[in-house]
Amino acid sequence: LGFVCGPDDLLVDDTGTPIRIDKAYSWDAPLAAHGxxxxxxxxxxxxxxxxxxxxxxxxxxxxxxxxxxxxxxxxxxxxxxxxxxxxxxxxxxxxxxxxxxxxxxxxxxxDTTYLERHDCISLLDRPISHADGPGDAIRHPVVEPDRDVRPFQTVLIELGARLGLPGFVDDDGSAKYRDYADYIVHHERTPGIGPLAGWRGKDGTSIGKGGANPDQLQRYIDNGGFWHHDFADDQRYYKMANRSYLDFAETMGFI
Missing domain, CATH: 3.40.50.740 (Rossmann fold)
Incomplete structure (x- = not known):
């Protein structure tokens, strides 16, 4: 999922200087979840x-x-x-x-309010998980904006496409994502791992790893905006040396 596991994962240049302005994931703050x-x-x-x-x-x-x-x-x-x-x-x-x-x-x-846009509370960013299992969530629009405004995440995605930034355009230079909702569903940080862990794969039966599911956002909406997985009883303790947990973590892309 992008968590720092060793020096090779740090966001520093050849001199060890932090690449991010907040110094997250550098020697100053190597375990900087959420920045x-x-x-x-x-x-x-x-x-x-x-x-x-x-x-x-x-x-x-x-x-x-x-x-x-x-x-x-x-x-x-x-x-x-x-x-x-x-x-x-x-x-x-x-x-x-x-x-x-x-x-x-x-x-x-x-910008829009949280009632007018999609948001993603992702395992890639700031997970809402707890010790007994991973979870993530979305916000989704309940009212349409009554003014000339778009969700700013969508604006940023369009800016990325107009600038031709890697990850925002296809090989022919066209925009890769329609808007932020499309990004949530189709973006992959690595093959099979995207912003949301629930209801992955074409049929929505996979968790953690799996291809894009065009109905993924609706599945979250139908479930109150949340997804959560409960660890098996033998996966809930001593996780750093628990074979059952570590095997599951590998299938999910945690490690």
Whole structure:
């Protein structure tokens, strides 16, 4: 699933410098499940591990709920260098509301609310699992937007296709995904492993690994938006040396 298992899995360059602005999955934070959102603004301001020209944020209101220190964060967002230029030169921010981050942005783009879009709470990102079994979930639209707006995940997917970024276009240069809902169903991080673990395969009978199931989102909706698998009794303990669990984990793509 992409979890760091050794030095070869770290996101660092040839000198050991972190590739991500939050230093996630580097020597600074090798086990950074879901990343280190609370460090993004501070690192961008400090130019650590590198300087940036644009800070692009969405769906997070990071100046408030991921900053850990709002007073210092506001100072960082408005701080200037000796030449009179902002230390974070340009900020793009997308939100459905006039949140605390909006006043600091140079460009503000609209977004949908969680009742108007698909979201994916994935094992690849921030699993809602517990010790007795893996699980994941979706949000799905219950109302249509009443204004000129699209889910920002869909906007990002279209930007990736327009830029021709790997993973967002097919061999002929056409867009690989219609929108974010299509991405959830058809994206594969590695063969057979996608954002959702439940109801995989063409007939929806596989879990963990399996091809795309065009009815996968509907299966989640029919199940209240959730999928969960219960470990067998002999898989629930001493997992680091439990043959039954480790065999299951391999079939699921955990290891």
């Amino acid at each position: 280190l959102m609370h460090t993004v603004i501070r690192n961008a301001w400090a130019g650590d591990p590198y300087r940036i020209d644009t800070l692009f944020m969405y769906m997070s209101n990071m100046a408030w709920n991921s900053s850990m220190n709002t007073v210092e964060t506001m100072a960082m967002l408005t701080d200037m260098d000796a030449s009179g230029e902002y230390k974070i030169p340009f900020i793009i921010y997308s939100d459905a509301y006039y949140s605390e981050t909006v006043p600091f942005a140079d460009l503000v783009l609209p």
